[in-house]
Amino acid sequence: MDHQLIAQAGTVAADPAQMEVMIKVASRIGAGIAAVGVFGPGIGIGIAASKALEGMARQPEMTGKLLANGIIFAALMEALGLFAFVVAVLLYLFPLGF
Secondary structure (H helix, E strand, O other): OOHHHHHHHOOOOOOHHHHHHHHHHHHHHHHHHHHHOOHHHHHHHHHHHHHHHHHHHHOHHHHHHHHHHHHHHHHHHHHHHHHHHHHHHHHHHOOOOO
16 A cells, blocks of 8 residues: 555645535535436326326226325325425535535
8 A cells, every 4th residue: 555645635625725616516416416316206206196097997986085195195205306306406506505
């Protein structure tokens, strides 16, 4: 192992301007990763809606109950997607905090 390289690795971002740039870059990468969280609820809502429609087709007398439950589940899934979106936007716009 080269101990000199290891010793220099901790001093790369000692400059405050470099630190600010690194924080902004990390924040933008985190925003991109958080934005991926929007896809999961979209897929979940699609699957839940298809299963609810399938259940309504099989048992028409359960339509009201399935519709009410489906709307509640869709709202919960959509809330998770909106939360991921808000986190991504906040990380992108305010990388150094408010």
